[in-house]
Amino acid sequence: MASQLDRKSQDTTTILLVEDNPADQRLIKEFLRGIDSPEYQVHAVDRLDIARTMLTDSPGSFDAILLDHNLGDGIGIDLIREMARDVTAPMVLLTGFDSREIDMAAMAAGASAFLSKQDVNAVSLDRTIRHAIERQRSAVELWEKCDELEESNVRLQKTTAQLEAESANIIKLAEHLAKAPDSSDISYLSSNNDSEATYRTVAQASRIGVWHIAPGGATLEINAPMREMLGLQETDVSEEQSFWHLFGSPDRAAARQALKVWSNGTTSSFEASAVLRGADVGTRMILSGCPLRAGDGKTTFIMVTAVDVTDRRHAEALVKDLAQRDPLTGLLNRSMYDEMLVSAMQNNDRNGTQLALFYLDLDGFKGVNDTLGHHVGDEILKRVSERLLEVTRNSDFVARLGGDEFTVVLNNLHAPNGAAKVAQSLLEAMHAPCVVEGKTVAIKPSIGIAMFPDDSRDPEQLKKDADLSLYRAKESGGDMYQFFDTAMREQDESRRSCKVDLTRAIDDESLKVAYQPQIDLDNNVIAGVEALIRWDRPGHGLCFPDSFLPVAEESGLIIPIGDWVLKRACEETVKRQKLTQSRIRLGVNLSARQLKQPELPSRIRNILNETGFAADMLELEITETAVIDDIDASARIIDSLRDLGVRISLDDFGTGYSSLSVLKRLSVDSLKIDRSFVNRICENPTDAAIAESTINLGARLGFRVVAEGVENPEQLELLREMGCHEAQGYFFSKPVFSDVLDVWLADYNDDLKDNLEVAS
Numbered sequence: 001m002a003s004q005l006d007r008k009s010q011d012t013t014t015i016l017l018v019e020d021n022p023a024d025q026r027l028i029k030e031f032l033r034g035i036d037s038p039e040y041q042v043h044a045v046d047r048l049d050i051a052r053t054m055l056t057d058s059p060g061s062f063d064a065i066l067l068d069h070n071l072g073d074g075i076g077i078d079l080i081r082e083m084a085r086d087v088t089a090p091m092v093l094l095t096g097f098d099s100r101e102i103d104m105a106a107m108a109a110g111a112s113a114f115l116s117k118q119d120v121n122a123v124s125l126d127r128t129i130r131h132a133i134e135r136q137r138s139a140v141e142l143w144e145k146c147d148e149l150e151e152s153n154v155r156l157q158k159t160t161a162q163l164e165a166e167s168a169n170i171i172k173l174a175e176h177l178a179k180a181p182d183s184s185d186i187s188y189l190s191s192n193n194d195s196e197a198t199y200r201t202v203a204q205a206s207r208i209g210v211w212h213i214a215p216g217g218a219t220l221e222i223n224a225p226m227r228e229m230l231g232l233q234e235t236d237v238s239e240e241q242s243f244w245h246l247f248g249s250p251d252r253a254a255a256r257q258a259l260k261v262w263s264n265g266t267t268s269s270f271e272a273s274a275v276l277r278g279a280d281v282g283t284r285m286i287l288s289g290c291p292l293r294a295g296d297g298k299t300t301f302i303m304v305t306a307v308d309v310t311d312r313r314h315a316e317a318l319v320k321d322l323a324q325r326d327p328l329t330g331l332l333n334r335s336m337y338d339e340m341l342v343s344a345m346q347n348n349d350r351n352g353t354q355l356a357l358f359y360l361d362l363d364g365f366k367g368v369n370d371t372l373g374h375h376v377g378d379e380i381l382k383r384v385s386e387r388l389l390e391v392t393r394n395s396d397f398v399a400r401l402g403g404d405e406f407t408v409v410l411n412n413l414h415a416p417n418g419a420a421k422v423a424q425s426l427l428e429a430m431h432a433p434c435v436v437e438g439k440t441v442a443i444k445p446s447i448g449i450a451m452f453p454d455d456s457r458d459p460e461q462l463k464k465d466a467d468l469s470l471y472r473a474k475e476s477g478g479d480m481y482q483f484f485d486t487a488m489r490e491q492d493e494s495r496r497s498c499k500v501d502l503t504r505a506i507d508d509e510s511l512k513v514a515y516q517p518q519i520d521l522d523n524n525v526i527a528g529v530e531a532l533i534r535w536d537r538p539g540h541g542l543c544f545p546d547s548f549l550p551v552a553e554e555s556g557l558i559i560p561i562g563d564w565v566l567k568r569a570c571e572e573t574v575k576r577q578k579l580t581q582s583r584i585r586l587g588v589n590l591s592a593r594q595l596k597q598p599e600l601p602s603r604i605r606n607i608l609n610e611t612g613f614a615a616d617m618l619e620l621e622i623t624e625t626a627v628i629d630d631i632d633a634s635a636r637i638i639d640s641l642r643d644l645g646v647r648i649s650l651d652d653f654g655t656g657y658s659s660l661s662v663l664k665r666l667s668v669d670s671l672k673i674d675r676s677f678v679n680r681i682c683e684n685p686t687d688a689a690i691a692e693s694t695i696n697l698g699a700r701l702g703f704r705v706v707a708e709g710v711e712n713p714e715q716l717e718l719l720r721e722m723g724c725h726e727a728q729g730y731f732f733s734k735p736v737f738s739d740v741l742d743v744w745l746a747d748y749n750d751d752l753k754d755n756l757e758v759a760s
Contacts, residue, residue: 013038013129016054018067018076019094020046023507024117028066031122031556033599038130048074055083062089064129069095069102077102077109084110090132094120112136118496122556122593131402135334209285209306215263215299217243229283229308230274243304248275248282262289262302271309284310326400328378329385337399337407342459344397344409345452351412355452356419358408359466360388360426363444363478365404372439377404379436384443387429391422407466416451416483423447423481446473447481455484468492498551501537506564510536513569514735517744518587518706518728521720526748528585528619530728531569532735533561549591558591563603570613572738580745587619587649592626596633601640608644615645621672623651624662631665638666649706653694663701670725671698675709678729682714692722699723 015032019025025044032040043062045051048071054061065087067076080091090112095102103114112132115124209226213219219242222232230246244255251272258270267290275282285306291299324336332340341357348355362368362384369377381404388398388406395411408426410419430443448470456462465484471492473482505511515529535543552558566588573586594600608615620641627634638648647669650662673694677687691707698705707719710729719727733744 013040013063013133014061015040015042015129016051016062016065016089017042017044018046018048018051018065018071018079019044020068020072023503024068024094027503027557027560028120028125030560031120031125033559033597035122035126040129047072048076048079052079052083055087059083059087060089064089064133065091066129067091067093069093077106077111080106080111081109088136090129090136092128092132118500121499121554122559123554127403131405134402209304209308211304211306213243213259213302213304215259215291215302217259219243220301226306229285229306231283246274247272258287258289259302262291262304263299265291265293265297265299267291283308284313329382329400331385331388331406332397332399334399334401337397337401337409338459340397340399341409341462344411345457345459345462348411348452349457353411354413354415354454356408356410356413356416356422357450357452357462357466358406358410358419358423358426358481359448359463359470360406360408360445361470361474362404363446363474368441372436372441376436376439376441380434380441380443383434383436384430384445387432388426391425391429416449416454419449419451420481420483423449427479427481444479446470446478448473448484449481450484455486465489495551495554498548499555499557502535502548502552502555502557502561505535505537506560508538510538511561511564511568512536512737513565513572514737515569515741516728516735517733517741517748518585518726519732520726521716521724526584526745527726528587529573529741530587530621530735531565531589533565534735534737553591553593556593558593559597562591562594563607566604567607567611570607570611570618573617574611574613576738576742576745579742583614583617585617585619585647586613587621589621589651590626592623592629595622595626595637596630598637600637601644604641604646605644616647619647619649619669621649621651624653627662627666631662635665635667638668642667663697668703670704670706672706672708673724675729678707678709678715678719679711681718688718691719691724695719695722695724698725 017025017028019028025046029042029044032042043054045054051065051067055065067079069076076093080093083091091110092113092115093102093106093111094115094117096117106114112135113128115128209229210223211219211226212221222230227233243259244252247255254270254272258268261268267288269286269288271284271286273282273284285308287304287306289302289304291302293299324333325331326333344355362380365377365380368380381400384404384406385398385400388408392398392408392410397409399407399409401407408422410422413419426447427445430445434441434443448466448468450456450462450465450469452462455465465488468488469482469484472488473480476482512534514532514534516532517526518528518530519525520527533545533549535548537543537548549558552561569586569588573584577583590600597603604618604620607613608618622634622638627638642648648667649670649672650666650668651672652674653671671694673691677691677694679687681688681691695705697703704725705723706726706728707715707724708728710716710719710727710731712731715729716727716731736744
């Protein structure tokens, strides 16, 4: 087990994927392949029996296991239940739909997590797997600590049992003394007979506490172990040490009741903490009382024996507490949080107050782990936990859900503005400098807030609402808090539906490639075409990129979709080149997520080899925003792409914040002036100046400059006067599918070229 946990700390995470749907299997592989760190190695099988054999033969070979719920030869939960005891790697169940019943059944069987395929994307998969592995590691550490404590507890139990047996022997001796022939004459113990002498010797020499009290509760005599347990000196025996006065308020009533029972002649036991006045913590003991009677049947005195079980109870409490706490931060763990949230909602409902549920995570925390190391990351998580506790009240509670995700529950609120004040205080507390190992790390949290009962009365739905709010906060730039509103559910459902349909889009051939011609303004010839994706979505008609590419980018589907677009465009262009005997440059867009893939150059090389498309006729278009987060990494990828022989174009130039610095750092072939500048180039001097400056800059640096969005001859003429090299837009042609493009190209020399010559 230790070796497996050690392997989990490395940069490679090995996954066993059990999935019989080829499309889902391919998609999950693509999602995981698109993640930079850790690097995921996926071993995929499509049958439970194969997975069972692999896990039986090599139970420690995988860091995590992903299983589909419904497989051709069985149910994923059955394998989880069967292998739970033998496989230490966390098991995550995947299902085609949300189901609390399946979720609960999976957890009961031994699954570490449950993930609906509707929610599967690169982010959710990575987060679920990392958190499952982390929880498994924490669980192993917890088990080891619990085992150590349990061993100590067993030893304490044995010792306690021995002491309890000794206590029972003393009680038997006392009862024997009470039945002695001359016991009717004693008012309290004397040393007139052998039984009394034996009893006194045993009581004084015993390791257990022996305490003689009068029926009214006054202390008559205490042996040394009892004095030690009670914290009394030998001279401290007085009325002030009456029986019930030595107990704290929670146990005082039980002590009074025990004294009453004993005084009535009954032997019994109870457990309590004896606390002297002014003491904070008392000794936990099991007290047994035995009444001794005179000849008339009245209780003369009560012999109380006590066994110190403080250490034992402390060990038991520590084991219980460890099971409820996050080992790293000491905060509540996920399971305890789930229980307390339900209870808190019920309490606030009874009190007529509101509850605020915060979901919080740290923006960019993964980068901290990757650059500074997990030990620094762990220290930051501890600091975050401390700051969360400092801001919240004793009536609130804080839990760590896993990774850098935390939750805060605020109780007894009367309005949402109380939650807003706490959220603002949390942001301010997190912004305080955090120095770890001499390095100052900026902590920037995003917070999502859902309110009970206004947003939901169901615990699971309230969690989803808080999570949606957190997503919106991060989507809006992070380092802020965001309250839930009902529109988020509709938007989330729309995104989920879009993602589900997108997963099928490649296989059902509903994706299409349109092409927009690019014209060389020096000689009016066709310089190339830009490939643009369209989606003939079932039930929605033809959809343009703005309506679905953000979902594809967020979910990671952009990776297989991007590959499909490039391959299809290359195939169709190769066919067109063979028919027309012409070489037409092909422009294809790359997304930010694609550009972050180290293996992108090799994937493009493979597509070029498969399709036979010439690398020097391919131009990959990237945006400034796609490279600005990590220019150095982007530059390395771009250099590798140029080594293949492909061209690079910087799209939407001028819309970013660091255009000139991007040009300085990246090796590109052309610049594309964004349509927002071209649109009013004839009316707005500022737009005209920006366009002309870009054209001049490109010329000075040796870049080809392309203007997008040309819609009329006036714009075209002005761009030509400025020295722009190429243009595209509705003035020439809107984006058209391959068959229409073929017709357009055939007609170009007859009509459009003549019109362009007239315009020139």
